[in-house]
Amino acid sequence: MTPLPHHSPLAVHGLSVTYGDKPAVRAVDANFPRAALSAIIGPNGAGKSTFLKACLGIVAPLSGEVAFFGQPIAQARARVAYVPQRASVDWDFPTTVLDVVQMGQYRRAGLWGRLSGAARTQAMGCLERVGMAEFASRQIGQLSGGQQQRVFLARALAQEAELYLLDEPFAGVDAATEHAIMDVLRGLRAEGKSVIAVHHDLATVEDYFDHVFLINVDRIAEGPVKTTFTAQNLNAAYGGRLVASTPTTLIQAAE
Amino acid sequence: MGAEFVQFSLTPILIGTFAAMACALPGNFLILRRQALIGDAISHVVLPGIVVGFLVSGTIAAGPMGLGAAGAAIIAVVLIEAIRRFGRVEPGAAMGVVFTTMFAAGVLLLEQSGSAQVHLDVEHALMGNLEQLIWLRASGWQSLTDPAALSALPQELPTMALACALIAALILAFWRWLKIATFDEGFAQSLGIPTGALGFGLVISAALAAVAAFQAVGSILVIAMFICPPAAARLMTNSLAAQVWWSLLFAAASAILGYVLAGYGPLWLGAQNAVSAAGMIAVVSGVILALAAMFGPHRKGAQTV
Numbered sequence: 001m002t003p004l005p006h007h008s009p010l011a012v013h014g015l016s017v018t019y020g021d022k023p024a025v026r027a028v029d030a031n032f033p034r035a036a037l038s039a040i041i042g043p044n045g046a047g048k049s050t051f052l053k054a055c056l057g058i059v060a061p062l063s064g065e066v067a068f069f070g071q072p073i074a075q076a077r078a079r080v081a082y083v084p085q086r087a088s089v090d091w092d093f094p095t096t097v098l099d100v101v102q103m104g105q106y107r108r109a110g111l112w113g114r115l116s117g118a119a120r121t122q123a124m125g126c127l128e129r130v131g132m133a134e135f136a137s138r139q140i141g142q143l144s145g146g147q148q149q150r151v152f153l154a155r156a157l158a159q160e161a162e163l164y165l166l167d168e169p170f171a172g173v174d175a176a177t178e179h180a181i182m183d184v185l186r187g188l189r190a191e192g193k194s195v196i197a198v199h200h201d202l203a204t205v206e207d208y209f210d211h212v213f214l215i216n217v218d219r220i221a222e223g224p225v226k227t228t229f230t231a232q233n234l235n236a237a238y239g240g241r242l243v244a245s246t247p248t249t250l251i252q253a254a255e
Numbered sequence: 256m257g258a259e260f261v262q263f264s265l266t267p268i269l270i271g272t273f274a275a276m277a278c279a280l281p282g283n284f285l286i287l288r289r290q291a292l293i294g295d296a297i298s299h300v301v302l303p304g305i306v307v308g309f310l311v312s313g314t315i316a317a318g319p320m321g322l323g324a325a326g327a328a329i330i331a332v333v334l335i336e337a338i339r340r341f342g343r344v345e346p347g348a349a350m351g352v353v354f355t356t357m358f359a360a361g362v363l364l365l366e367q368s369g370s371a372q373v374h375l376d377v378e379h380a381l382m383g384n385l386e387q388l389i390w391l392r393a394s395g396w397q398s399l400t401d402p403a404a405l406s407a408l409p410q411e412l413p414t415m416a417l418a419c420a421l422i423a424a425l426i427l428a429f430w431r432w433l434k435i436a437t438f439d440e441g442f443a444q445s446l447g448i449p450t451g452a453l454g455f456g457l458v459i460s461a462a463l464a465a466v467a468a469f470q471a472v473g474s475i476l477v478i479a480m481f482i483c484p485p486a487a488a489r490l491m492t493n494s495l496a497a498q499v500w501w502s503l504l505f506a507a508a509s510a511i512l513g514y515v516l517a518g519y520g521p522l523w524l525g526a527q528n529a530v531s532a533a534g535m536i537a538v539v540s541g542v543i544l545a546l547a548a549m550f551g552p553h554r555k556g557a558q559t560v
Contacts, residue, residue, distance in 0.1 A: 020343070058444040074447065082445035089439045093287060094495045094553075103435050107446050111431055139493040139553075155442075165445075 015064030081161035104158030146177030274468035275506035278480035294481025302361030328462030383473030418467035483540035490551030
């Protein structure tokens, strides 16, 4: 077995995850590029979120190897930020927007370390980047879906990571939020950081992303959007549900 | 408020207050994690443990009964987790199965112990014996500085105070982890926080509170104190730290007010006998929750300023 490449922010070899007897992800290889925006694409239940969680060790994989910057996750946590699905948490939790963002700093501060005034300023800067600074003292339950998603992104920014893993960052958000998030992600890419997002909207893949990874339990295809985001690959990923011959018409069929 | 108060009311009120606060502390997190039922489950499952401890030791000493209860709580937590994982049922159902079965086993055991000379019955298990935890040796407030009198304090008082302090220390020590893992478990795991062990630790501290409080105040009070003060506190504030302080305040207020009302309330109304203190404390905590639900500033849908 060849060692996983060190230059890749996330490289995966033979990753399998099962829920009970049902395979969720089967013997998947992946190799995401640095300083690029990558999309993980596939139908519902294709194992996209599971793939991310297994890479991070949140769900235990059955087998396989995962390397972040050539290292196992335990040694790379400081370099990786994860944004779970917005719907996975209870937004009625008693806390404020700024407090959630500062959760991104807890790793550096440790269990008992003090969060300094400088940390607070940094967290405010992250809120500024996502256009949420004026909501800093708001209770999180009062936010709209788009605003919640921006707060989650700000928390990831506060981690000052090099790789950002986002699970459905555009699910149920307004157009303004989608633009704001894309601006931030492009900014990260310009800084040489890498982004991997689970994405469900086929219509925006070519606009938003450089690299695409298609999965439907098995790895279907992976590569630059230009050469990999093809009708043939989409058909393979989405099964017989898509029958058109070009990506543009495929997108219509998918919706 | 003299010698008689110190002798007959001070220690039960203090024990009740420590018990209520010990339960309210982990209750805050259990409620936010939608695991409030765990407190309920634990207060039920400790019954067979207490009975086994009693049957084995033959006395109602706190040591063996506490050990039995702690063992039962741990067995229950493991069983619930096992049934949830391997049976693939939702946590509520897994808990329901385990705690009713173990409580039923406890009741059966209790009946079998009926021939023993020492008193241990269902009423005691439900209501506790707060009123009996008096400080006979005390002769007034000055006894608080009298080593001879202090040595005759009911042993439940230091036990309960210690349990309360231990739980507070644990929650303080792991505050940040608890907060992140309760709000966003997936994110907490991505930071490397051992959320499984943390959740287990939380349940164990809830079990510790339940076991320590059970003998003194019975299972009704234990259930009420896990749920009512934190649930009322959530309606008073939008900050987790403030919520925990409010819950401690409500727990103490329920204990003190409940004890006083149970002891003197019926007399004020012209009745002859005091009512169960544990029952009244649970009622007061329920009333506080109802008031918070009606007037609390941070109810769902309430106008926030």
